[in-house]
Amino acid sequence: MSKTNLAVLGTQWGDEGKGKIVDMLTPRFSAVARYQGGHNAGHTVYVKGRKFVLHLVPSGILHPGVTCIIGNGVVVDPKALFTEIDELAGMGIAVDGRLLISEKAHAILPYHRELDMLSEARRGERKIGTTSRGIGPAYEDKIARRGIRIGDLLGDRATLEQAVRDNVDARNRVIEDSTLAWREVFDQLIADGERMRPWVGDVSLFLAQAIQAGKGVLFEGAQATLLDIDHGTYPFVTSSNASVGGVCTGLGVAPRAIEGVLGVAKAYTTRVGEGPLPTELSGPLAERLRESGNEYGASTGRPRRCGWFDAVVVRYSARINGLDALALTKLDVLDGLPEVRICTGYRTSGGDLSEFPASVRTLMDAEPIYETLPGWSTPTQGATRMEQLPPEARRYIERLEEVSGVPCVMVSTGSERDETIVRWDSAVAGRLLGDA
Ligand code: GDP
Ligand code: IMO
Numbered sequence: 001m002s003k004t005n006l007a008v009l010g011t012q013w014g015d016e017g018k019g020k021i022v023d024m025l026t027p028r029f030s031a032v033a034r035y036q037g038g039h040n041a042g043h044t045v046y047v048k049g050r051k052f053v054l055h056l057v058p059s060g061i062l063h064p065g066v067t068c069i070i071g072n073g074v075v076v077d078p079k080a081l082f083t084e085i086d087e088l089a090g091m092g093i094a095v096d097g098r099l100l101i102s103e104k105a106h107a108i109l110p111y112h113r114e115l116d117m118l119s120e121a122r123r124g125e126r127k128i129g130t131t132s133r134g135i136g137p138a139y140e141d142k143i144a145r146r147g148i149r150i151g152d153l154l155g156d157r158a159t160l161e162q163a164v165r166d167n168v169d170a171r172n173r174v175i176e177d178s179t180l181a182w183r184e185v186f187d188q189l190i191a192d193g194e195r196m197r198p199w200v201g202d203v204s205l206f207l208a209q210a211i212q213a214g215k216g217v218l219f220e221g222a223q224a225t226l227l228d229i230d231h232g233t234y235p236f237v238t239s240s241n242a243s244v245g246g247v248c249t250g251l252g253v254a255p256r257a258i259e260g261v262l263g264v265a266k267a268y269t270t271r272v273g274e275g276p277l278p279t280e281l282s283g284p285l286a287e288r289l290r291e292s293g294n295e296y297g298a299s300t301g302r303p304r305r306c307g308w309f310d311a312v313v314v315r316y317s318a319r320i321n322g323l324d325a326l327a328l329t330k331l332d333v334l335d336g337l338p339e340v341r342i343c344t345g346y347r348t349s350g351g352d353l354s355e356f357p358a359s360v361r362t363l364m365d366a367e368p369i370y371e372t373l374p375g376w377s378t379p380t381q382g383a384t385r386m387e388q389l390p391p392e393a394r395r396y397i398e399r400l401e402e403v404s405g406v407p408c409v410m411v412s413t414g415s416e417r418d419e420t421i422v423r424w425d426s427a428v429a430g431r432l433l434g435d436a
């Protein structure tokens, strides 16, 4: 068991393999807590060939006895939650008794999805490329202080009625020719609340008690640092704080409770949706990465844009999150390439940059500066020890560590739980993960 409370989060633009890493580490912790995002996330976990895709439910759910928590920073679409829970039940995973949802989490209302799509349509060419799950509009209502929280579904009905009326009025003013009846929304929310009632509670208190008792907690991030509403490539971002700051605000835990931060990084880079991606490739090489890496969105099925590993991005993520270590994933996808590249800086009209620019405009015209390393033909797929990796793959990892400035404590070499190398010989592994 780990006694350290560990945040596990994305260092690039999402889909780094957080689900796999969280699932694999879960038995070391007493609880896994999601702190932001919603069902825009798609976290894929393979166990002996069976595929599980988690959206709202934390990726620790496959391990019995571990409490899975949805924090106040998450936006919850009740319908999506029930679908996911029913699917899990169909696969033999029961959530009852180990799911805890914050009463302060905000609900995604039935029409938030419609507002999301409308906003995208209005932007036209300048669209964000959202997952159209209603995430942005739900956070908008939260910040505008008219949002409806999960706890509100269980409380005084007159108060909920007023809130629903206000919200539906606001919506009807935005959507032309619309006459959505508040009653419909209200009745649905009451029914949803009843189903959720057994799971709803005080997340901050639960976590404080677990932490006080020395039971390790894993804080699970969705999306990633470059999609963070503040520190990502705004406006091409999601609407929550996916970086480490979101742990405190999204769960009600104190900063000192976060004793370690593990950044998940793919051995190359992908992005789904619009916005800058300096190392983006096109043509056969992009196609090769997309096919070998099966780079299609777990939530929307959209093809992911692919590019070389961008060390400037990961170094920036290390700064924003205070990364203690990296979990490098999908190394096996690079197997067989004659050469591999790492972006170590950007060339811009204003000169060369070694640090990620604060301005997205600068990033838009940044050309990557690459270092080229020899590839490897011996497969790394399924390796569980560093010694099994060809020297060129080890050199690649070593160079990534040097230019990103973060030691790599785990290397994932396949989608299955056990296709993972943990470098127990490094001091940081013991500190973050406990004993081997
Ligand atoms: P997440 O959103 O960060 O949890 O990542 P996704 O689940 O959206 O995308 C990662 C994809 O890569 C999933 O299909 C995983 O099963 C898969 N995956 C994770 N680690 C590895 C790995 O080391 N090698 C390979 N080939 N696939 C992996
Ligand atoms: P996981 O947790 C990758 C992207 C969308 C879009 C932008 C805003 O699986 O890594 P939103 O629907 O959130 O308003 O969309 O963010 N996006 C993700 N990209 N992985 C995700 O989650 C994502 N969640 C949102 O594609 O560009």
Ligand code: MG
Binding pocket: 014, 015, 016, 041, 042, 043, 044, 298
């Ligand atoms: Mg994903």
